[in-house]
Each structure stands twice: as structure tokens, then as C-alpha cells.
Amino acid sequence: MSAPNKSGWKPEMNASGDGMHANGSDGPVTATGNRALMLEEPLLFEIGHMDETGVDLPDPRSDASNRLGGFDRSEPIGLPALKEGEAVRHYTRLSRQNYAIDLGLFPLGSCTMKHNPRLNEKVARMPGFADVHPLQPVDTVRGALEVVNELAHWLIELTGMHGVAMSPKAGAHGELCGMLCIRAALEARGDARKVVLCPESAHGTNPATAAFAGYQTEDIPADKDGRVDLAALKARLGPDVAAVMITNPNTCGLFERDMKAISDAVHAAGGYVYCDGANFNAIVGKVRPGDLGVDAMHINLHKTFSTPHGGGGPGSGPVVLSEALAPFGPLPFTAKTKDGVVHLVEEENAAEFDHTQAFGRMTAFHGQMGMFTRALTYILSHGADGLAQVAEDAVLNANYILRSLEDLLDAPFGPSGPCMHEALFSDAEFGGGLSTLDLAKGLIDEGYHPMTVYFPLVVHGAMLVEPTETESKHSLDQFITAFRNVAERAKAGDDALKQAPYYAPRRRLDETQAARKPVLAWNDPNLS
Secondary structure (H helix, E strand, O other): OOOOOOOOOOOOEOOOOOEOOOOOOOOOOOOOOOEOOEOOOOOHHHHOEOOOOOOOOOOOOOOHHHHHOOOOOOOOOOOOEOOHHHHHHHHHHHHOOOOOOOOOOOOEOOOOOOOOOHHHHHHHOOHHHHOOOOOOOHHHOHHHHHHHHHHHHHHHHHHOOOEEEOOOOOHHHHHHHHHHHHHHHHHHOOOOOOEEEEEOOOOOHHHHHHHHOOOEEEEEOEOOOOOEOHHHHHHHOOOOEEEEEEEOOOOOOOOOOOHHHHHHHHHHOOOEEEEEHHHHHHOOOOOOHHHHOOOEEEOOHHHHOOOOOOOOOOOOOOEEEOOOOHHHOOEOEEEEOOOOOEEEEOHHHOHHHOOOOOOOEOOOOOOOHHHHHHHHHHHHHHHHHHHHHHHHHHHHHHHHHHHHHOOOOEOOOHHHOOOOOOEEEEOOOOOOOOOHHHHHHHHHHOOOOOOEEOOOOOOOOOEEEOOOOOOOHHHHHHHHHHHHHHHHHHHOOOHHHHHOOOOOOOOOOOHHHHHHOOOOOOOOOOOO
16 A cells, blocks of 8 residues: 555555556556556645645735625635646646647547647737737727628538628527527517428437427438438428528438538528538538528638637637528628728617617627637638548548448448548447447547547437548548447457456446436545
């Protein structure tokens, strides 16, 4: 047994008392719990001390209570304090246990985890962009408004739409924006439709968004090829259907070949078409959704135009709108007049720009400037031919993975033709009671973040892999080798996979209990 450190934490022991590292792997135990350069790092509460700090602060003034309006603390906050060096080491060590796109391929299906060009970051950090504040007078941010307007122009151009709402902060936020535009358009004509149709192959957030916007949702089945059953959709259309929320390419990784026929049928029935643009990366520069009859579509800037997921703050999900819905788009937005001046259109000047039917606002301010700057940089640096190649390479890479693994893994829609941006597999042929989760955990031991698991729901035991366009053939071959190795073990019923991962900083969690009853410290009998 090794001695505990000053915080009381000590490396874990196995049942026999022999050495076992905190990650559960075999080998002689070390006094620290470290395993060479795999450093063991306790929680802040275990290494920090309430009586230490790396910052000297003056004692509070005697009138602090009056100045704080009664919100001053009456007792210590109880947070652990660390010296500066300790804090830096703590978070650096934690960062070494995290997987990131800068370390390797991130195969999450439907998430489009691709490389973020450093040029984008450099431009976003220019003082004129990084230091802009939403409360500045409009006259002092004309350049920033020009950037927003330029990006808006290209989003409209690339999608073949009529207008765009730039303020939504993420994909689901954009979905809500599009549905609120549809609701406003229906209310403007006195039409009280209450049903939104959501195909089984659509993104899982779609029915939740429709319900949040006040609609009832109904499923539309997929056909045997994994696409929307057009006949079933047409049979359900009627005067109560407000819209169809469709994802194209869909979450089975397939392009909806009947998209124009779907839009025509919905419009003939008096409804609108919302397209989930999360997978726009697969068709950017190749297909314009507006030409397919789409009325509203959000665009995840991080997925298609390579801005970081979240970007250190809110993300960005602009919504492009058809001519029918553009008048109802939210405020604010930018507009360029004939004299070339870009204006910020808000409530006080909406009439001047013929935009008095806006349903309201999505955010307090104007959107995520850092994301706008990065996305525009990406678009301009690629150009039209470069953006088309983005889609082509993303589709090529996904099909390379699909065809390299379909001889070993069940690929339910492999016969449906080429996939788009992602390859879909299932655990249908696994032996020994093994499942998708076991393969996913085995991939961690191979040095990869697992693919998306158990989604889409139309495939039992789904494994959804999206390599994106930024991966080289070398990195794809390495991933395929690792995937095949674990898949072969799963098909053979290798029980060892049920305990994977073995080499990660932590062994497999009971994920249900971890969510419901998290244990926040080791060796603490008072925590359960």
C-alpha cells in the first residue's frame, strides 16, 4: 500500500492488495499513481486548500455591505485555493487526458468534427474583431457590420435562398428560429395548423424543436433504402399540417433524392418545408437547398465553415429563409443600401427596410462575431471551387470508410448507393452478447474517440462514422485498421471488450449511475 499524499488521496488498489493503477491497467503500482507520462490528477477539492491562495487581495472595506446591496457573503465560499503554478499544472494535466481534433481523427457521425484552419483563428483575433462590443454605437462598428453582411450574402448565395437571420446561436436555436418564422407566416394568413411531420431519418432535435414551438409532431417512416417514404408523407399531408422538418442529407448518411417532390407536395398542401442544415457540409457548393423548395434551413457554422464547436462561447446557427418566410425573420439583421452603407436593422428602423412583420428577436444582441469572422475567412479562402471540393472530399472519405468496412460490419444501407458525409453500421453480427457500446469502448484503447453510437434510431445498435474532408488517406487507413481490429474481436465474441477501455485514464463507468449518482471524490466514505 502506498502512502497517501497530503490531500489524503492515494492510488487505487485492487482486491488482492496488489498494485493496480487508477486506470485499472496491470503493472507495478507507483507511489503517485502516475504511469510514466500518463499523469494521475486528483480533483481540485483534493489538492486545494482553503487557507492558501496565489493572489493577495485587500481586506473588504467596512462599507462593503452597503456597496453590494446586501449580496456580500456572510461566510467563506468553501472553494479550494491553489497557487498559480498548481493551477496551471492541474489544468495542463487534465488537458492531456482529453481527446481533441488536434490529436487525431474525431469520427463522430453527424457532428462534423473537422480541422479548424489557424488562419481563421488569426483573423478572428484581430483587434477590430476581437475587441468589438455589442453596446458600441453603430457608427463605430461599421467594419464589423460589413463582415456580418458579407457573410450573410454568401450564405444566401450558397443556399439559393432569399434572406437570412444571423442572430441564432446554435443549430437547435436556428431550428427554433425557422419554426417561429413558419408559425408567424401561418398566423399572418390566419391559418391555425398544429401538426409538424418529422421523418424518422431526421435529426433528433427536430421534433423537440417543433414541440417547443407549440406544435404536435408525427413521424413519417423511412423506406427500405433509408430515405423518406414519399407515399406515406403524401398520404398524411392535409390542412392541419404546418410543416415538414426534414434533414438532407439525412442521418442515415443518404441524400433525399425525392426532396423536390417532397417540397412540392408540402407546398401544394399549404405547408412549409424546414430543412435541418447540420449536414450541409456534404453538399456545400454542389446543391442549393432553395432550388429544392426549402423554405427555412439553419446552418451550423462550425460544421460547414469550420468554426470551433462553441468557439469559447456561444456557437452560431444562421437561418436562411425563402421569399415566403423572409419577411418574418427576426431582428436584428444587416442590410446594405444602394449607397453601399451597411445598416443594422432593429425595431426602431424596421419600417424603413420594410420588415415590420418580424416575429421578434432570438437574442439580445446581433450574433456571434467571432464565428462570423471565422466562417467568412473560411469561405473566402476556399472560393467556389474550394467549397465544392470540401463536399466532394467529405463524401469520398465517408464512402472509403463504408466500403472498407462493409465486408466485416453490417452496413444496413450500403446497398442504397453511395453514402454522403457519413457511413452507417450496426452491431447486428456481433457475438457473445457484445454490442455497439463494447466496440466504442474498445476504440478508446486504440487511441480514438468513439464514433456516434445508437443514432440514428432507425438502426438498432447504430454506429455512425463521419471522417470529414480534412482527413488524409493515411489517417483514414490507420482508423480503418483500428476499427477492423476491434470489430473482428466483437464478431468473435471477445469477452475482454466488455471491460474496455483498459488503457484510458479511467476504466468503464456505469454511465446510468454516473449521471444519476455522481461520485465526486475517491476514497471518501461520505460520498455515494
